[in-house]
Amino acid sequence: MGIERKIGRVAAAGFAIGLTMLSGAALAEGELDRLRDQGFARIAIANEPPWTEVKPDGKVTGAGPEVARAILKKLGVDDIVASISEYGAMIPGLQAKRFDMVAAGLFIKPERCAAVLFSQPDLCDAESFAVKKGNPMGIKSFEDVATKGASVGVVGGGTEEKLAIEAGVPRDKVIVVPDPQSGIKMLQAGRIDVYALPVLSISDLLKKADDPELEMFAPVAGTPIFCAGVAFPKGAEALRDAYDVELAKMKENGEFAAIVEPWGYSAEAAKQQNRETLCGGPN
Amino acid sequence: MEWDWEFVFKILPGLGRGVLITIQATIIGTVIAMVVGLFFAILRRSTNRWISRPVGFFVDFVRGTPLLVQLYFLFYILPDIGILLPPLLAGVIGLGLHYGTYTAEVYRAGIDNVPRGQWEAAKAANLNAYQTWRHVIIPQAVPPMMPALANYFVAMFKETPLLAAITVLELMNEARSAANFYYRYLEPMTLVGVFFLVISVPSVVLLRWLEKRFGKVE
Secondary structure (H helix, E strand, C coil), X not given: CCHHHHHHHHHHHHHHHHHHHHCCCCCHHHHHHXXXXXXXXXXXXXXXXXXXXECCCCCEECHHHHHHHHHHHHCCCCEEXXXXXXXXXXXXXXXXXXXXXXXXXXXXXXXXXXXXXXXXXXXXXXXXXEEECCCCCCCCEHHHHHHXXXXXEEECCCXXXXXXXXXXXXXXXXXXECCHHXXXXXXXXXXXXXXXXXXXXXXXXXXXXXCCCXXXXXXXXXXXXXXXXXXXXXXXXXXXXXXXXXXXXXXXXXXXXXXXXXXXXXXXXXXXXXXXXHHCCCC | CCCCHHHHHHHHHHHHHHHHHHHHHHHHHXXXXXXXXXXXXXXXXXXXXXXXXXXXXXXXXXXXXCHHHHHHHHHHHHHHHCXXXXXXXXXXXXXXXXXXXXXXXXXXXXXXXXXXXXXXHHHHCCCCHHHHHHXXXXXXXXXXXXXXXXXXXXXXXXXXXXXXXXXXXCHHHHHHHHHHHHCCCHHHHHHHHHHHHHHHHHHXXXXXXXXXXXXXXX
16 A cells, blocks of 8 residues: 555544534434533533532532533433533533533523523422521512612522522622622621522532521512523534433433432432423424 | 624624723822832831841732732632622722832932932031932932833733733723623624723833933933
């Protein structure tokens, strides 16, 4: 075999790879194959237990990643590699192909459905506030935050940020905390009056903070129970559908409950919801 | 990836508020840096070792650690010992102290450049330390430093996005909020760049003028 032919083959292979990268959307059916070949899926997480958690030894866990890990294994993708991201940066990151999926407990909401593909719901939770003991300002809803002139801590791009702004809390009273843990710190220091996150996150944070001066208020009046799903980029319909098939099977045979219930989530709540209703249309 | 003007106009008011905070932080930070730097420079020259050594150590310490770490200390750790600074105040103190240690070096160079004869003349005229500094040394030392000081002013301006880490709603944080809210980064981040350019380019022109006006060595 002459060296020219070898070069020719290498060039052809290089060209083919280039072509694959260029026409990523058109070859979406290949998305799952690509993940199988690379042996792992890149997921975005937020490090907000119990949704997503990075242990001190670097192990990625939490209800969201564990569900995704189990399903991907069934699909032939052995492992997940996680990067920590702000909630608001997850969807742009997905669009920019920085991650293959978001398994961070991203709530399924119509405006997000317009930007990405969601799996069927997996983790559901209600909204809550962490407040100083006895809830001194008597805040029971986001409207109360607005009318009483309180300041509320939220995670950037999270659902609570939107709820607060929609309820009329002025921008400078909606404090974006860099990560869930520093929110508790800011509440203790009195930099914020309430800290808004889902019930399971707040209970986890308060348990870890172990501060008798803080308590949880839940459920927040006027907010529904939200359900999260795994998000995929547009164009990855085949992958999403394959994921949904496995998720449905696991919900059926009890494996799903066995994963999420130890983290405090209700498997039943997730089963009763479906994506179309949460999105307000097909996704 | 398409540029969306409608979106631009929607986020512009928020970014405008951010620009004001950015400018405010830069100006207050600069004033603090100018004043603090002068004190550092003078105290470091003190003949009393109990003053010059600790000040020298502090200056080197601040210069040798990242501004971001200092901001975290001011914002998250000081409250543990009962000092609760509002975000913007913590931010300008951080910026001012950090850049104060740099301006201190500029002052030192300027002061060292004042000829020895001036000190001797002040002594001969029976001026005390305050009068010597106030009427002889500083008026001669400061003008040649103007360009270098203004340089740090522009540098500090470009560092203000770090304040986003301690929840100051300056330009970068407003842009991040907008991006987080609408899942679009293109317009907010481009506008941040544009705003910074619009302010820093005229500043550079001003700098050149300062250099021409004051920078010449006689």
